[in-house]
Amino acid sequence: MITAFISSAIPLGVPLLYGSTGEIVTEKSGHLNLGIPGIMYVGGIGGVIGAFLYELACGNDIANMNPALAILIPLLCSIGGAILMGLLYSFLTVTLRVNQNVTGLALTTFGIGLGNFFGGSLIKLVDSDMPSIVLTKTSSFFRASLPFADDLGWFGEIFLSHDFLTYLSIVVALVVSFVLNRTRVGLNLRAVGENPATADAAGIHVTRYKYVATCLGSAIAGLGGLQYVMAYANGVWSNDAFGDRGWMAIALVIFALWKPTMAIFGSFLFGALCNANNYINGLGDATQELFKMLPYVVTIIVLVITSMRKKREHQPPQGLGLPYFREER
Amino acid sequence: MADTTVKKHREPLLHIAKRDDMVWWKACLIRLSAILLALLLVGIISSLLTGEGFGGVYSIMLRGAFGRIFQGKTSLLWRFFQQTAILLCLSLAVTPAFKMRFWNCGAEGQALIGGLAAMVCMMKLGGKMPEWLLIVVIVVFSCLAGAVWGVIPALFKAHYKTNETLFTLMMNYVATQIVAYYVYLTGKGSGIIQPVSTGNLPVIAGLPYLLNILIVCVLMVVLFVYLKYSKHGYEIAVVGESQNTARYIGIRVKKVIIRTMLLSGALCGVAGLLLVAGTDHSINTNTVGGQGFTAIMVSWLGHFNPFVMALISGLVVFLRSGAGKVADSFFLNGSFADIVSGVVILFLVGCEFFIRYSVKIRRGKKGGNA
Secondary structure: OHHHHHHHHHHHHHHHHHHHHHHHHHHHOOOOOOOHHHHHHHHHHHHHHHHHHHHHHOOOOHHHOOHHHHHHHHHHHHHHHHHHHHHHHHHHHHHOOOOHHHHHHHHHHHHHHHHHHHHHHHHHHHOOOOOOEEOHHHHHHHOOOOHHHHHHHHHHHHHHOOOHHHHHHHHHHHHHHHHHHHOHHHHHHHHHHHOHHHHHHOOOOHHHHHHHHHHHHHHHHHHHHHHHHHHHOOOEEOOOOOOOHHHHHHHHHHHOOOOHHHHHHHHHHHHHHHHHHHHOOOOOHHHHHHHOOHHHHHHHHHHHHHHHHOOHHHOOOOOOOOOOOOOOO | OOOOOOOOOOOOOEEEEEOOOOOHHHHHHHHHHHHHHHHHHHHHHHHHHHOOOHHHHHHHHHHHHHOOHHHOOOHHHHHHHHHHHHHHHHHHHHHHHHHOOOOOOOHHHHHHHHHHHHHHHHHHHOOOOOHHHHHHHHHHHHHHHHHHHHHHHHHHHHHHOOOHHHHHHHHHHHHHHHHHHHHHHHOOOOOOOOOOOOOOOOOEOOEOOHHHHHHHHHHHHHHHHHHHHOHHHHHHHHHHHOHHHHHHOOOOHHHHHHHHHHHHHHHHHHHHHHHHHHHHOOOOOOOOOOHHHHHHHHHHHOOOOHHHHHHHHHHHHHHHHHHHHHHHHOOOOOOHHHHHHHHHHHHHHHHHHHHHEEEEEOOOOOOOOO
């Protein structure tokens, strides 16, 4: 049972990991993107639209589908949608210097609206009895896991039985961590987030870094939406099913102290916390609801403790949330 | 980018400079044209999606928001005022905090907890005391609950500089889960609490919601005076502009932060009270329905001026119900309303740029051809 518990916590954590890795990249450039929940919705629905069109083009016959295309088309649609949202956010906050919190919240409303609108329209289009779109065929490509995983007992179930997006999420987090801490680009990005005026004086192109970091972060976060629909939910999109995972991803950024490697452990811990209520016997419906607030309470505790200890490397980027205008003193 | 002397220096085409204060009517004109542009875009999207002409789309929107005013049916119009009042109440609640540069993103949770306090009082104390006393108890407890929910992040912000945006955001979900817990507990597994008849706010002159609207109107005026003419309001403004200045002139910053968040939370509690005791007479996790977040945008767009905020709340509610009607009439998905209000809000926040900055096109010697 413990094996099943751990094994089921991992796919729950993956969207959070994508979301928080993306948000970390964005926050390192000094932008608190509260639009991440909306962007993850757009990433999810982008993938759904791509997969839907491809399945339609293949005449709904799995034999006609090319595995590479079946994965690539939704993947690109998802990333494309998320990047568009990221561009909108960075245009407003970087170029037009609009307040980041307000833009982010508006973007979340907008993105969730987009997701549910297209989702709802597709549901109406296929005229199904259930309020959802089922893309099992595409999902089967996404869910393909290593063939020998089942033979390896508990080790296989925990570590090897997952879809490729799960492993990709860990790779992405590790790469981001490496780039942030070990390369010049990462150093420059961190400089922009800490103090854009200083970075500007040092000859770093602040605007370009902010745009690229925000769009890249959005693209990574969008993959979280895609993983949720295609792998975790077996290719079934129903409106609002993604829930408040986007906010939890933002919480995870704080929990991970802005370190992608910490986010890997954090996301699986959060996945386990979200899932704990299903594995503890004898909980009533009501108590289950109380258990669901665990991830948030843990985040608050971490937030408070880090701010009390005031360790320099555990603080958010100093320029977080502040607009930068070169001609302002 | 190293634009040193070695490289040929390239002048950017556009030069952005900060403006001095703009004349108010010019600023209004810019905002109005942003709204009109956004509405035009919404109209184009709607006609493309529905195949209906431009005029048709707008008239459906108007009807969806206000009903057929001129034919004497005012019920929709009445709902419009009620919804505007609730959104305005939440926007008013977050405004003192925002003016202090305290990003209270927790209006949702504070209102929900305030509403929960009202609900608990209505269910536990209903019938055990005279109705007027019950209402007093409900008011006290919802304000208190909202204030407590708001002051927890403020205490940590004041003493340890804990990031308040993230703290208040997390508090929303804790509040949501507590309400979910209570609903399951009292709803006996059905997940629904039936409307309660005790402790409801009185109906004045046979018009439901009239009391809600009046309360919010009074709050609007009081808050305007509080922010603009009282000593507290002045302290809030100074702390918002610069904490160092505030400290220098002898304002106790910690005290102001805590006091303002008590007020902000209590006002959110009032919004919860109006929603639970004044409107639904029941509660679920979706009672506030994301309006706490919309309120943040309304407050920002209204530049912390309660009267402007009233206009903007009206606009947002109009768009939501109007777009809802368009979606209904053409069998589109209901989330169409979210997209429409999202587009308009993004246009409105974007246009602030043109009020605060002026953009000059450089006509330099080397090919400024714009």
